[in-house]
Amino acid sequence: MRRIIWITGALLVLILLIMQSRRPDYDLPRVEAASTFDASMHPNSQIRSTLHQSCYSCHSAQGEIPWYGGVWPTSHLLQKDIRRARARLDFSSWNNLSPEMSRIRLMSACQMMKESKMPLWYYRPLHPGSAPSPEQVDAFCAWAASLPVGTQIAGLR
Amino acid sequence: MSRLEIEFTGVAKPRALQAMQSKGEPAASQGLAGIVLKCAIWTALASAFILLTSCGGISFDTRPSADIAPQSLFMFAPVQAPGPATGVSALRVDLGRRLFYDNHLSVNASVSCDSCHHLAEYGVDPGNSVSLGHDKKPGDRNSPTVYNAVLQFAQFWDGRAATLAEQAAGPMMNPVEMGMPDPMAVLAYLHSSPDYVRQFQQAYPGSGDPVLMDNVTDAIATFESGLITPARWDKYLQGDTSALSDEEKKGLRIFLRSGCASCHAGKGMGGNSYQKLGAYRNWPDQHTDVGRMALTHQPADLLYFKVPLLRNVTETGPWFHDGHVKTIGDAVRLMGRYQSGRQLSEDEVHSIVLFLGSLRGEIPQSYIKPGAAPPLRTALQRSGAQPLTSLASTATSKGGQ
Numbered sequence: 004m005r006r007i008i009w010i011t012g013a014l015l016v017l018i019l020l021i022m023q024s025r026r027p028d029y030d031l032p033r034v035e036a037a038s039t040f041d042a043s044m045h046p047n048s049q050i051r052s053t054l055h056q057s058c059y060s061c062h063s064a065q066g067e068i069p070w071y072g073g074v075w076p077t078s079h080l081l082q083k084d085i086r087r088a089r090a091r092l093d094f095s096s097w098n099n100l101s102p103e104m105s106r107i108r109l110m111s112a113c114q115m116m117k118e119s120k121m122p123l124w125y126y127r128p129l130h131p132g133s134a135p136s137p138e139q140v141d142a143f144c145a146w147a148a149s150l151p152v153g154t155q156i157a158g159l160r
Numbered sequence: 161m162s163r164l165e166i167e168f169t170g171v172a173k174p175r176a177l178q179a180m181q182s183k184g185e186p187a188a189s190q191g192l193a194g195i196v197l198k199c200a201i202w203t204a205l206a207s208a209f210i211l212l213t214s215c216g217g218i219s220f221d222t223r224p225s226a227d228i229a230p231q232s233l234f235m236f237a238p239v240q241a242p243g244p245a246t247g248v249s250a251l252r253v254d255l256g257r258r259l260f261y262d263n264h265l266s267v268n269a270s271v272s273c274d275s276c277h278h279l280a281e282y283g284v285d286p287g288n289s290v291s292l293g294h295d296k297k298p299g300d301r302n303s304p305t306v307y308n309a310v311l312q313f314a315q316f317w318d319g320r321a322a323t324l325a326e327q328a329a330g331p332m333m334n335p336v337e338m339g340m341p342d343p344m345a346v347l348a349y350l351h352s353s354p355d356y357v358r359q360f361q362q363a364y365p366g367s368g369d370p371v372l373m374d375n376v377t378d379a380i381a382t383f384e385s386g387l388i389t390p391a392r393w394d395k396y397l398q399g400d401t402s403a404l405s406d407e408e409k410k411g412l413r414i415f416l417r418s419g420c421a422s423c424h425a426g427k428g429m430g431g432n433s434y435q436k437l438g439a440y441r442n443w444p445d446q447h448t449d450v451g452r453m454a455l456t457h458q459p460a461d462l463l464y465f466k467v468p469l470l471r472n473v474t475e476t477g478p479w480f481h482d483g484h485v486k487t488i489g490d491a492v493r494l495m496g497r498y499q500s501g502r503q504l505s506e507d508e509v510h511s512i513v514l515f516l517g518s519l520r521g522e523i524p525q526s527y528i529k530p531g532a533a534p535p536l537r538t539a540l541q542r543s544g545a546q547p548l549t550s551l552a553s554t555a556t557s558k559g560g561q
Contacts (some may be wrong), residue, residue, distance in 0.1 A: 100432070114231065
């Protein structure tokens with residue numbers, strides 16, 4: 004029995020070591036301050052703090068990659084999560100959004116937080132304090148809802 | 161070509177060391193078997209975790225008859241058919257329509273706006289990945305539809321024109337497309353036609369010469385602003401739940417669950433943000449067309465393109481910025497794989513395509529009907545203006561799509 008555990012364990016360690024050669028590609032470009040959400044939307048300090056604390060690890064190129072983000076297989080998971088997250092909402096490149104889409108993204112974020120879908124269930128225990136309080140969510144949603152609606156459609160009769 | 165710089169923020173190794181040290185037990189005091197076992201457990205747990213989170217996804221009701229909660233649709237907005245233009249607006253629409261169909265705005269009188277944006281075929285150039293210009297040279301990018309283009313926050317695939325009017329000036333002077341050497345050549349042609357001059361005077365009343373490039377592009381933009389195609393989708397958004405079939409509703413649910421609406425939302429179902437092609441998984445071709453990076457020279461803009469509209473998308477193939485995708489199913493499949501990080505099943509692709517069909521509106525036939533063409537050649541010859549075919553073009557600017 005001991006021998007089987009040894010062999011199995013050794014094989015898994017070997018796989019683990021070989022897989023370390025797969026470097027994760029987080030696709031995190033250098034962030035220009037002018038292109039960020041903070042620079043574009045000028046949120047107050049409370050909103051900014053809520054978003055940085057709850058969202059920025061995955062939904063920006065400004066989050067720190069934890070140590071296990073460099074170790075396979077968690078690096079694989081993190082890469083998938085962060086790239087998918089930034090495809091849907093990226094606070095680092097807010098200048099890529101129209102006013103209409105800016106509001107849509109923020110209202111979606113509000114909805115996800117209100118329904119406790121974000122931060123993800125498995126993210127919270129790994130990042131204590133990341134889950135926003137109901138008051139923080141309400142304040143964020145009220146702020147997002149107060150933004151001007153949509154784009155001015157010039158020429159649309 | 162500079163690659164995107166990947167920053168690990170310099171924390172990986174120090175943190176790893178800290179974590180190991182904080183465990184308290186020196187590694188040397190553990191048996192080799194113990195370390196092996198811990199590594200094995202770590203691998204097995206992490207792998208199981210990956211499988212769990214990869215396969216889970218967001219659960220949703222797959223019953224075709226299930227209603228879609230209104231709060232899931234807040235990111236969309238219906239459009240309405242524009243009412244008939246009146247006053248000078250109507251005159252500008254008529255003038256813009258005439259200019260849109262006029263192939264004399266190109267250097268060889270061979271192509272018009274309509275040549276690459278066929279109004280009778282949903283405003284694209286069906287069957288051609290990229291359109292051919294005045295001398296049959298291919299453009300750089302696929303011709304995007306002009307229908308609903310007014311809903312977009314910027315024009316062209318890379319958004320380099322802020323408005324329809326700004327966009328309209330691009331192809332005329334583009335050496336590959338319509339090839340006019342400069343705006344003066346366009347205005348010389350228009351001035352040579354008394355009928356055009358009269359039409360400009362009526363549409364842009366006031367003092368001075370109304371035959372100006374600003375008015376040319378404004379007239380085309382005013383005409384294009386009326387190219388709105390409401391669809392069954394809009395009726396659905398307005399509360400008519402029977403406007404979509406059960407199969408289409410199923411497709412909508414998959415569309416939402418797959419994250420498509422993160423970018424394809426708003427009035428136009430797109431056209432309101434720039435997104436990276438290959439946001440989730442690196443796009444295979446990183447070099448042929450670098451997207452907005454060519455415009456901004458910022459590495460962060462590599463492969464960023466304007467998200468195209470999905471209205472009429474089933475009719476506006478071939479798809480993608482280079483038009484290399486020949487079927488709408490492939491377009492959906494590729495979007496799932498490279499943008500959403502989802503390997504969509506054939507059934508899911510089929511359902512999404514069905515849903516996309518509900519975004520197809522009717523072509524406003526009476527609005528796009530060309531007016532009677534004036535004897536332009538005759539007018540040109542009579543005025544003694546320089547024949548446009550002799551005007552040389554210089555290949556300097558970027559492709560116009």
